Amino acid sequence: MTAPNFDETALIELAASCRYSPKRWSRVAWDWGMGELSDYEGPRPWQDDINDIIGSHLANPETRFQPLKVSVASGHGIGKSAEMGMLSNWAMSCFADCKIVTTANTEGQLRTKTAPEIGKWFRMSITSHWFDIQTMSIKSRDPERGESWRQDFIPWSEHNTEAFAGLHNKGKIILLLFDEASKIHDKVWEVAEGALTDENTVIIWVVFGNPTRNSGRFRECFRRFRHRWVGRQIDSRTVPGTNKAFLQQLVDDNGEDSDIVKVRVRGQFPSQSAMQFISADDVDRARAVHLRKDQYSFAPVIIGVDPAWTGDDSLEIMLRQGLYSKSLASLPRNDNDVEVANLLARLETEYGADAVFIDAGYGTGIYSAGQVMGRSWRLIWFSGKPIDPGYYNKRAEMWGMKKQWLKAGGAIDPKDEALYQDLIGPETVPRLDGKILLESKEDMKARGLPSPNKADSLALTFAEPVAKKVAVGSGHVQPHQVQVDYDPLE
Incomplete structure (x- = not known):
């Protein structure tokens, strides 16, 4: 016709x-x-x-x-x-x-x-x-x-x-x-x-x-x-x-x-894209994990804080205790470091945190305010030297430990879509020396993805080995030397 x-x-x-x-x-x-x-x-x-x-x-x-x-x-x-x-x-x-x-x-x-x-x-x-x-x-x-x-x-x-x-x-x-x-x-x-x-x-x-x-x-x-x-x-x-x-x-x-x-x-999406660091299958499994309190209550409580670095990013505070994780706060960018430090101090006390790690890139003001309050928080430089020589920097190492944690049975909130997308978003950057390096937040934004602040705050909970504290006298605490969370050299 x-x-x-x-x-x-x-x-x-x-x-x-x-x-x-x-x-x-x-x-x-x-x-x-x-x-x-x-x-x-x-x-x-x-x-x-x-x-x-x-x-x-x-x-x-x-x-x-x-x-x-x-x-x-x-x-x-x-x-x-x-x-x-x-x-x-x-x-x-x-x-x-x-x-x-x-x-x-x-x-x-x-x-x-x-x-x-x-x-x-x-x-x-x-x-x-x-x-x-x-x-x-x-x-x-x-x-x-x-x-x-x-x-x-x-x-x-x-x-x-x-x-x-x-x-x-x-x-x-x-x-x-x-x-x-x-x-x-x-x-x-x-x-x-x-x-x-x-x-x-x-x-x-x-x-x-x-x-x-x-x-x-x-x-x-x-x-x-x-x-x-x-x-x-x-x-x-x-x-x-x-x-x-x-x-x-x-x-x-x-x-x-x-x-x-x-x-x-x-015509199916891959379990893991070619350069994707954490696979969707691993994160899907983490969403399906349900833990009883006795399965993680013995472990130290660790809080990670990733401050917002641009106006459209959020400030994220995540808690992890053993294989359990929880979002404590997700806030618009807040340049009032004292206000954020007060919130963080309240959460630290409420949850009895054994350690608080803050991204040093935009968190030095929060850290300083915490010092004035007598808080023993730790600054972590994402660009710092890792303990494991297989990683290019500290951020890659923390994400690597988080990846192992997910595979070992780590649990995330199945309703937390932002964390899900953050975890599967970053890709690796090829290097001649074979060291693992994650793409920067700027590169992710260039690909149309948001800055993975929530996943970075969870990664911060793997920054250093943490010992669970025990009470001594009237409310004072000291490190307990038995329970240590995640030795990065394991």
């Missing part, structure tokens, strides 16, 4: 009839089984599924003008770009003054792969003569509507998100497409959400990607925000046209449950 078989009136009527059915449009707008599509009888089942989700959403007047968000994580070779091409052509053909913004993980990916593939599907469509297909845009050929009826391929930058902030099309339709979404900066996701506020507007946001990272907004589409997204995880082996022999080789060589097979074949 090609455009010459239709007069323009019939073609317009066909497009209008498919407005709420991208699945039907995908069947009639291309010559399946002919030319470039000679090996294909029609869209793949998973593509039909996505089109059905969108069609059902639009067919229902109660949901039509509510934003629809669809996330697709998959192995390789399933035809993500083809689906983006079909969806783009459907929206542009069936809705007047449609606006589409498409981005990808890098400008190179967008310019050399995503945009050309979508352009190919426009050229093969029965409405190809309706559109001017350029390298980084597709516009209506109507001279009066080329600026209001268009698709733009926009490279993203966390420092320049204006193009996404301006995505509005009140009363009409917006289609937002992310390709290779795992590596798109969280700031872009946040700004893009601003496009979801127009009333009486069809708004569809579809994100595609290989699940390469265990942190970031794409990962959270399937975890923390899964109730906001319609999620699909697609195994490449279930998709017609993929190289089944090669996929089986990956399984045979690496194992069904290996991370390489999870990411490249099964």
Whole structure:
């Protein structure tokens, strides 16, 4: 079925009839089984599924003008770009003054792969003569509507998100497409959400990607925000046209449950990303641990304090006693060191802490105020020399001990989402000498992740071996030499 078989009136009527059915449009707008599509009888089942989700959403007047968000994580070779091409052509053909913004993980990916593939599907469509297909845009050929009826391929930058902030099309339709979404900066996701506020507007946001990272907004589409997204995880082996022999080789060589097979074949997120220091599996297990008090009450009580270092960070105070942990305070940045020190002193007394460790980077004022109060708190320099020579600095060593603690049965609050995200966020930095070094807070922010202050405060509880104190006389204490928490040389 090609455009010459239709007069323009019939073609317009066909497009209008498919407005709420991208699945039907995908069947009639291309010559399946002919030319470039000679090996294909029609869209793949998973593509039909996505089109059905969108069609059902639009067919229902109660949901039509509510934003629809669809996330697709998959192995390789399933035809993500083809689906983006079909969806783009459907929206542009069936809705007047449609606006589409498409981005990808890098400008190179967008310019050399995503945009050309979508352009190919426009050229093969029965409405190809309706559109001017350029390298980084597709516009209506109507001279009066080329600026209001268009698709733009926009490279993203966390420092320049204006193009996404301006995505509005009140009363009409917006289609937002992310390709290779795992590596798109969280700031872009946040700004893009601003496009979801127009009333009486069809708004569809579809994100595609290989699940390469265990942190970031794409990962959270399937975890923390899964109730906001319609999620699909697609195994490449279930998709017609993929190289089944090669996929089986990956399984045979690496194992069904290996991370390489999870990411490249099964469309599952890895247990641990390539550079990720603490795996999601370890943290998930820690969330499921339930301890009786007698299983940790014998151990020293240790408090870690990580002060906020920029305005959007929080000051975190964590307690750990053996395998037990608890958040004591999470506060906005507070430059009143005396006020914070008073709070810390109260918590130290309330919980009978045997040691308090404070990040020296921004905690010297709190420490000094504590000295005036007669408190024996300790400053810990993250950049200081570790005891274990396998670590580059003290911070890496403390995180290493925390990782061992998690594997040994450490327990965290299953409802503490911030701590969960902090623990799985940091990546290692490769070094020629083989020493373990974690990326800095600045580098994490450059990747779109928040500063892991809560996890750093928990790490501080591993700063030094701690002996449990025992009462002597009238309220005085002295170290008890029996229970010592975590010797870093073990």
